[in-house]
Amino acid sequence: MKKIVFFLLLFSVLAAGETLAATNHYWSGGSEQDNLINNPDNYWDDKGVPAPADTLFFDNKWNPLMEMDSTVDLEVAEAYLGKATVDGVFEMNVSGGSLHVSDKFVMCKDNRSGMEATLNMSGGTISTGSWFTLGGNTKAAVNMTGGLLDVGTKLAMGMYGDASGVLNLDGGTVMAGEIDIVGQSTTEPTKINISYGTLKLEGDKVSDVLSFVSAGKIVSTTSYDVTASYDSNLDQTLVTAPEPATLAFLSAGFFALRKKRRS
Structure with missing residues (x-):
């Protein structure tokens, strides 16, 4: 009996320690030369860089810019780009590196009329274990010219309040289990603009697309329509908007192949 009580007490202490270990880290930002997410000096109260069990809040009006480059390799439990403490436009620029959010990543979680959030990706990887919410309660945008946004479950856009969310997919790849393009705002659009980027969805989502x-x-922001095709081998739906030059090249190659076979 004493052993059972001992192990129960030990488990309680370890569980409490695990709970205490998970903390909230609030962005303070640095100088114009260093706004990197992995710089411990860029967080309030000397808490340093968030650990895998921690939550990252990017909501500081004094330095509304956060950046990732090839030096970044970070994991957190949850991430909030734009939250309720202040109004302002919050911007995150990603040119390289890796950020893994084991649970959810939310852009504009709370309903403040003056709050916006923008994520610009030209490289690097952001991945989530759960939802990626693009516009929780107010205006948010993701602008991609490169990199990978790997969503564990749902890409949710313009979900609540007066929310809107725009994904400009001009390069790079977005992967998700599913998408939900809602759009609550009556003045701001909620949509995906696709040109040279790629959207990949789990399963056969052609009819949804x-x-x-x-x-x-x-x-489509090219002169060609959006195309959606299902690959049964990968169990994946591919969404693109082929550029005219690519289609012309493929057509020319196909024509040359047919001509060679006939001769």
């Missing part, structure tokens, strides 16, 4: 296209929620 075409429904979003018909509703004007997935739009």
Whole structure:
């Protein structure tokens, strides 16, 4: 009996220690030369860089810029880009490195009319174990020219309050289990603009994608229409908007191949 009590007490102490170990880290930012997410001096109260069990809050009005480069290799439990403490436009620039959020990543969690959040990706990787919310309660945008946004479950856009969310997919890749393009705002659009980037969804989501296209929620910004195709080997739906030059090249190659076979 004493052994059982001892192990129960030990478990309680360890569990309490684990709970205490998880802390909230609030962004303070640095100089114009160093706004890197992995710099311990860029957080309030000398808490340093968040650990895998911690939550990252990027909501500071004094330095509304956070950056990632090739030196970054970071894991946190949750990340909030724009939260309720202040209004302002919060910007995160990602040119390289890796950020893994084991649970959820939320852009504009709370409903403040003056709060916006923007994520610009030209490289690097951001991955989540759960939702990536693009516009929780107010205006948010993701601008991609490169890199990988790997969403564990749902890419949720413009979900609550007066939320709107825009994904400009001009390069790079977005992967998700599913997408939900809602859009609560009556003045700001919620949609995916796709040109040279790629959207990959788990399973056969072709009909869902075409429904979003018909509703004007997935739009091609090239002169060609959005295409959605299902690969049964990968169990994956591929969404693109092929550029004219690529299609012309492929057509020319196919024509030359047919001509060679006929001769």
